[in-house]
Amino acid sequence: MAKWEENIRKVIPYTPGEQPDKSSMIKLNTNENPYPPAPGVTEALQHIDTDKLRLYPDPAVSDLTGAIADFYKVGKDQVFVGVGSDDVLAMSFMTFFNSDKPILFPDITYSFYDVWADMLRIPYERIPLDEKFQICAADYKRENGGVVFPNPNAPTGELLPLDMVEEIIAANKDVIVIVDEAYIDFGGESALPLLEKYDNLLVVQTFSKSRSMAGMRIGFAIGSPVLIKYLNDVKYSFNSYTMDRITIQLGVKAVEDRAYFEETKEKIIRTREWTKTELRRLGFEFGDSKSNFIFARHPKVPAMELFEALKKKDIYVRHFNKPERIADYLRISIGTDAEMKAFVDFLDQYLTDCKIVTA
């Protein structure tokens, strides 16, 4: 090892889900939306002024923060935008989790939380979910340097009711509580109305799921103006211009179309509920997901076996090897009706061939 290697920050990086790109595949592994972005996005792409790309974008991203503020009926000074919700969350960890006390998050949760904490040297404590994979609000009433949890939780899909979310915030008024609502649009109740009561709450959402824009990298946070100010100060100290000109314009079009947004998410919810019925019929076990994925296990077939069998047929789902409690689960993103039918048909045939399902 060269001497210069000694002082390099060495981290065990987060491993993103596979991103296979085959025309025939059924991609149910990274919780993308199966429907295209709002029609206004395609339209806007036809009117990009290429000459303007030589100029820096607006560092305040005003058009996009304004459009988001309008949609959620909050002040423009309450909105922060970043390069996907991962960027928003990383900046939030850096800004708000700056204490010597451990931050708290669930033991089974979004796998980036401990990666950010390790990299930024933030102490943390993992709070176990109960045996039904539920967050218990009472467990978050201990001394801490901040709290963060997804709602619905990932990869379980379990929704914490709003009164329990409030119980956690109310018990932690001296720190920042981040509610990571990447999947809230698929049947959950957002914590946004709680902003009227709590100025230490930060709600983070994304365009990657319910707005079909994973490929464009747009996430946002909504909070009290003072929190957003602190967040912007750190962002401006890291990279003044994070959102490019095209992303800003397309993002505005994506958020403006409320009707398309409602229609798309309703379709996904209907497909999810149909998939639940079918998986139940095939003997799978899972909670009542309120997200755009189902986290399921089959009591008679190991997850790894199913994962590999599906992959051979170019059907991609997600399997996490750790922690052990979830090693026998598959996370299945909700695709189109046709994709979910093909997925269910394959499982039906596979389990029949194994004599686990009988016709």
Next chain:
Amino acid sequence: MAKWEENIRKVIPYTPGEQPDKSSMIKLNTNENPYPPAPGVTEALQHIDTDKLRLYPDPAVSDLTGAIADFYKVGKDQVFVGVGSDDVLAMSFMTFFNSDKPILFPDITYSFYDVWADMLRIPYERIPLDEKFQICAADYKRENGGVVFPNPNAPTGELLPLDMVEEIIAANKDVIVIVDEAYIDFGGESALPLLEKYDNLLVVQTFSKSRSMAGMRIGFAIGSPVLIKYLNDVKYSFNSYTMDRITIQLGVKAVEDRAYFEETKEKIIRTREWTKTELRRLGFEFGDSKSNFIFARHPKVPAMELFEALKKKDIYVRHFNKPERIADYLRISIGTDAEMKAFVDFLDQYLTDCKIVTA
């Protein structure tokens, strides 16, 4: 102050240059390229598959790292791409400047270096430029935790000859040396060939200046495969998907067109040299800039006065109030021939009216 404010990371943010947006303005304040991106960029925009925007982009950004590697004739595993060179530099500071010893950079230099160091709690020492605003290689031969400097330097535009760059790298083999070459394409000699001799060297460049893409946020670093691996590990631990699908596609087109790139930068160099002749005629003093800007003072008129007079005519240049050594300078980006003529004509008239220039 709420109790939760106590543990928030408080920083004095970097203030980006003004980004006025008037149709009639002459914008010479943020070193943008006056010419549009390569024609292939416009062409590629017409062929974006909007449906694909619902899918995550390639986290490894292979198409773009590949195109950059081809252009510079280096290995693909030697290229790292980020959201502008600010993102690349911030990630590099986080990855490589991880020692208790101070990093070294010039006292007059890119104003983000001390902002990043402060935010990331990296100790640093500012090494004074000499009286001609030159970097002295001998000053960088003291114990340190890393070295970073722009070449040409900003905002002075002064180029350090390659043998002096090598002298600094050779004297600092136990740490990482970052050469920030945002402006290298306008007449400088890149440190890239030194990569064959030094595996502790990281060269950072950007698409924002010589490739007319400031609005799209693309920066890159080239270094030894082991440095790039460490940088990617930190990047993947911060945000796996930083480059969106459209940016990747347009970036490839921008870097592929070598003829357009050469032609554009030659035009800017010619306009810069013409502008130097004119400014000299008007009594301005400046060094021999090898960048796309000129850093100049007039011995008889305060910079602030000229800055304000120009602004009234919608001609924007950059003025830095601090440090004091440069408070009487203006940084003037090189625009088109017509823009520079209008700029010079205004100064000529202004200085004549003040009886400083006589016809």
